[in-house]
Amino acid sequence: MISTIGIVSLSSGIIGEDLVKHEVDLGVQRLKDLGLNPIFLPHSQKGLDFIKDHPEARAEDLIHAFSDDSINMILCAIGGDDTYRLLPYLFENDQLQKVINKKFFLASRIQP
Secondary structure (H helix, E strand, C coil), rough: CCCCEECCCCCCCCCCCCCHHHHHHHHHHHHHHHCEEECCCCCCCCCCCHHHHHHHHHHHHHHHHHHHHCCCCECCCCCCCCCCHHHHHHHHHHHHHHHHCCCCCEEECCCC
């Protein structure tokens, strides 16, 4: 059963910007209304510039989400084409392989 959702920003840091705060708050409330407990991973709301400049922090959040047994599902806040920059950090010393386990992972990429 899914109870806790870990929210990550793997490509864009838009959910950390004030201009979308109302949308983020609405999404969080909708998840709570469904009886779910959404939590934001440590770097997920640090904004566009931080997320762009720190792929290692994004990888760290994903590894954290997979290794935290209290997180039942991982929700990628927004899709994008910058996620490839995480690969060196995810595969360095088999980091991702060491923590990967069965969890729901939801992500999307919407093309204009």
